[in-house]
Structure formats: C-alpha cells, structure tokens
Amino acid sequence: FQSFVDTSSRYFNASWGGMHWEKQIRASATPRRRGGVSVLVTGAAGFVGTHVSLTLRKRGDGVVGLDNFNSYYDPSLKKARKALLTSHGVFVVEGDINDARLLAKLFDVVPFTHVMHLAAQAGVRYAIENPASYVHSNIAGLVTLLEACKSADPQPAIVWASSSSVYGLNEKAPFSEADRTDRPASLYAATKKAGEEITHTYNHIYGLSITGLRFFTVYGPWGRPDMAYFSFTRNILQGKPITVYRGKNHVDLARDFTYIDDIVKGCVASLDTAQKSTGSGGRKRGPAQYRIFNLGNTSPVTVPALVGILERHLKVKAKRHVVEMPGNGDVPFTHANISSARTELGYNPTTNLEAGLKKFVKWYLSYYGYNPRSGGGATKASKSL
Ligand SMILES: O=C(O)[C@H]1O[C@H](OP(=O)(O)OP(=O)(O)OC[C@H]2O[C@@H](n3ccc(=O)[nH]c3=O)[C@H](O)[C@@H]2O)[C@H](O)[C@@H](O)[C@H]1O
Numbered sequence: 392f393q394s395f396v397d398t399s400s401r402y403f404n405a406s407w408g409g410m411h412w413e414k415q416i417r418a419s420a421t422p423r424r425r426g427g428v429s430v431l432v433t434g435a436a437g438f439v440g441t442h443v444s445l446t447l448r449k450r451g452d453g454v455v456g457l458d459n460f461n462s463y464y465d466p467s468l469k470k471a472r473k474a475l476l477t478s479h480g481v482f483v484v485e486g487d488i489n490d491a492r493l494l495a496k497l498f499d500v501v502p503f504t505h506v507m508h509l510a511a512q513a514g515v516r517y518a519i520e521n522p523a524s525y526v527h528s529n530i531a532g533l534v535t536l537l538e539a540c541k542s543a544d545p546q547p548a549i550v551w552a553s554s555s556s557v558y559g560l561n562e563k564a565p566f567s568e569a570d571r572t573d574r575p576a577s578l579y580a581a582t583k584k585a586g587e588e589i590t591h592t593y594n595h596i597y598g599l600s601i602t603g604l605r606f607f608t609v610y611g612p613w614g615r616p617d618m619a620y621f622s623f624t625r626n627i628l629q630g631k632p633i634t635v636y637r638g639k640n641h642v643d644l645a646r647d648f649t650y651i652d653d654i655v656k657g658c659v660a661s662l663d664t665a666q667k668s669t670g671s672g673g674r675k676r677g678p679a680q681y682r683i684f685n686l687g688n689t690s691p692v693t694v695p696a697l698v699g700i701l702e703r704h705l706k707v708k709a710k711r712h713v714v715e716m717p718g719n720g721d722v723p724f725t726h727a728n729i730s731s732a733r734t735e736l737g738y739n740p741t742t743n744l745e746a747g748l749k750k751f752v753k754w755y756l757s758y759y760g761y762n763p764r765s766g767g768g769a770t771k772a773s774k775s776l
Pocket residue numbers: 513514515553554555556557606607608609617618619620634635636637644645646694721
C-alpha cells in the first residue's frame with residue numbers, strides 16, 4: 392500500500408494540463424462517425440496499443456492514448472509508433488497510469504465511453520530481474536486506473552489485456568477459460584491473474600463493465616523487441632547466435648503464436664460488444680458485465696519451427712544455441728481454445744505463423760533497413776503498417 396501511495400505522489404509535477412492540451416485531448420477523443428465511441432487507450436505507444444488505436448481511429452472513433460514511454464525496450468520505437476499515431480490524428484499523452492491526478496483530469500475533460508487498458512509491464516522472464524516493475528504497473532497501476540474509472544461519470548466500459556500465462560502449469564490442452572489458473576509459473580503471470588481478480592472486485596462493488604482478454608504470444612509489425620521472434624530476427628541478420636530453449640526430456644517448447652491483426656479484431660469486437668457500466672460517480676446501480684476470453688490462434692508451433700520460418704524469410708541460416716529451459720518462468724507450451732471468443736465476439740483468427748512472420752520480416756527490413764551490420768538501429772520509420 393505504501394508504494395502505491397508513493398508512486399502516485401511521484402507524478403505531482405507532471406507536465407500536462409492547460410487550455411491547449413485540453414483542446415487537443417477533446418479533438419482526439421471526438422468520434423468522426425455516427426455512433427462512434429470515445430476510447431482511452433493506455434499503453435497506446437506499445438505494440439498492441441498502437442495497432443488498436445489506429446484501427447479505431449481509421450473507422451472514425453475518438454481515441455486518446457496514454458503511455459509512459461518507459462525504457463523496458465528501446466523508447467525510440469515507441470516514439471516512432473507515437474509519430475504514426477499523431478499522423479493519423481491520435482493524441483498520445485505522456486504519463487503513467489499510476490498518476491491518479493492525470494487520470495482524473497482526463498476523465499474530467501472527456502466522457503470516455505470505453506477504456507482499452509493495454510499498459511503493462513510485459514515479458515515473462517524479465518520479472519526475475521525487476522519484480523517491482525510488475526507490481527508497479529500491473530497491480531498498482533491497474534488499481535489506480537480502476538479507481539479513476541469507477542469515479543468517472545459516466546463510468547466507461549473496460550477492456551483490458553490479461554495473458555495466456557495465467558494458465559501456468561495447466562497441462563490440459565487446449566486451454567479453456569474455465570480451466571485452473573491458480574498455478575502461475577512467473578510473477579508476470581501472477582500479476583495478470585491478480586488483475587483478473589482485481590477487475591472482478593471493481594465489477595462487483597462498483598458496477599464496472601469488464602472484459603479481460605488472455606492474449607497468446609502476439610507478434611507482428613511494430614512488435615516488441617524483447618520477444619523471441621523479434622530478437623531472433625535481429626540476431627540472425629547480425630550473424631549473432633540465438634538461444635533456443637528446450638523443455639525437459641529434450642521436448643521442444645511451443646507457443647500458440649497469434650498475429651496482431653487477429654488480436655486487434657478481438658479487441659475491437661470486445662469494445663463493440665461490451666455493455667455499459669452500471670454505476671456512476673463511484674456508486675453501483677446494478678450488476679454489470681464481466682467477461683474473460685482467450686484470444687489465441689489455436690495452432691501451437693514449436694520454437695525451432697519458428698526459427699526455421701524466420702530463416703526462410705530472411706534467407707539467412709541461424710546460429711542456434713540450444714539450451715535447457717532455465718527455471719525462470721517459462722511454460723512448456725500454450726494452446727488456446729477460442730470457442731467462447733468465436734461465439735461471443737465473432738473472433739476468427741486467419742493468419743498462420745508463416746504468413747504473419749512474412750509480414751513482420753517485411754516491416755522489420757523496411758523499418759531498420761537492410762544493413763545487417765548497422766546494429767539494428769532505425770534508419771527510418773515506416774509510415775504504413
Ligand atoms: O502469451 C503471453 O501471455 C505472453 O506471450 C509472450 O511471452 P512468451 O510466450 O514467453 O513469448 P517470447 O518471449 O517471445 O517467447 C516465445 C518462446 O520462445 C522461447 N525463447 C525466448 C527467448 C529466447 O531467447 N529463446 C527462446 O527459446 C521462450 O521460451 C518461449 O517458449 C509475451 O512476451 C508476454 O508478454 C505474454 O504476453
């Protein structure tokens with residue numbers, strides 16, 4: 392609790408506010424189509440946040456982004472994503488979800504109909520190095536955001552990113568929403584599971600409409616450099632070795648890799664089918680919707696097979712360094728059952744790993760340039776997706 396208080400007071404002198412700022416926020420939040428919604432997207436300069444924001448903006452919804460541009464991975468990639476958003480008329484506020492005053496101000500200026508909450512400390516293995524950042528963003532930040540949402544009038548409906556990692560040591564495949572999620576294998580997973588419990592509490596007490604989406608290893612253009620497909624691409628092009636983890640008894644690890652465009656469709660369908668929150672000004676007026684959906688691809692691929700696809704698309708052979716999976720939070724495989732999302736959201740993933748990685752590699756080469764010895768530095772930011 393102490394750190395929760397400390398982290399919010401730290402933002403006391405944040406540089407936001409003023410007439411011009413409010414005008415920009417209002418303009419960005421205003422829908423340009425009849426029946427359009429007005430969405431606050433947290434983590435808007437992140438991988439999924441950028442894609443969702445652009446899709447909403449392109450169909451005429453109002454979008455305001457919020458992102459703290461932290462340095463978990465190269466902030467210049469986040470700035471390039473922000474530039475892309477700006478060029479499409481999406482205003483991105485630089486601020487933290489732990490900043491209660493900023494959130495109160497945003498809800499004061501705009502009656503957001505929805506919050507797409509994608510800001511988080513991501514990454515399964517980094518939790519070993521920096522556990523506090525997971526508590527800061529995924530627990531304290533989430534609570535600060537929910538506090539702001541519950542007090543807002545009108546209360547927005549909330550759609551947020553949980554994770555396939557909540558299935559932890561579950562061995563029953565494919566993973567269904569009704570399966571056990573009480574055996575997380577990493578602190579990251581534990582904080583996402585805690586998020587599901589915390590959002591349930593706010594749904595129960597304050598009538599907030601909640602939809603939690605369990606994303607399965609999302610990949611694609613403008614992706615996260617800390618993820619395997621991205622760092623493998625960089626290393627393969629630079630002639631550096633890649634480390635491929637292998638499970639017990641020499642079993643390959645596998646993931647239900649899910650392409651970004653499919654995930655975006657699931658996110659937008661969640662917003663479109665979300666019922667209104669029932670409370671207002673911190674008071675519940677009746678029961679509200681609470682949903683959880685898997686958003687996966689339903690066809691797991693092994694990590695060595697992923698490397699094989701990258702080798703073909705890059706036309707370069709990888710220097711594979713195969714090692715036993717260290718006990719730092721990884722699970723042997725993930726596999727989504729998406730029946731529920733199919734029925735309720737019309738979710739229907741259509742991009743397989745081969746096709747999705749082709750698009751990723753095309754983007755990677757256009758963004759970073761072809762020079763394998765450039766060290767991966769950006770040469771120019773692509774303007775299109
Ligand atoms: O679905 C999720 O909820 C999560 O998906 C993603 O986690 P993961 O599935 O672990 O993806 P990612 O790191 O790309 O590793 C992929 C595979 O490569 C293996 N891997 C990884 C690194 C490496 O150097 N070598 C290796 O073999 C590794 O062992 C694994 O088998 C998101 O990052 C996370 O934020 C969260 O959203």
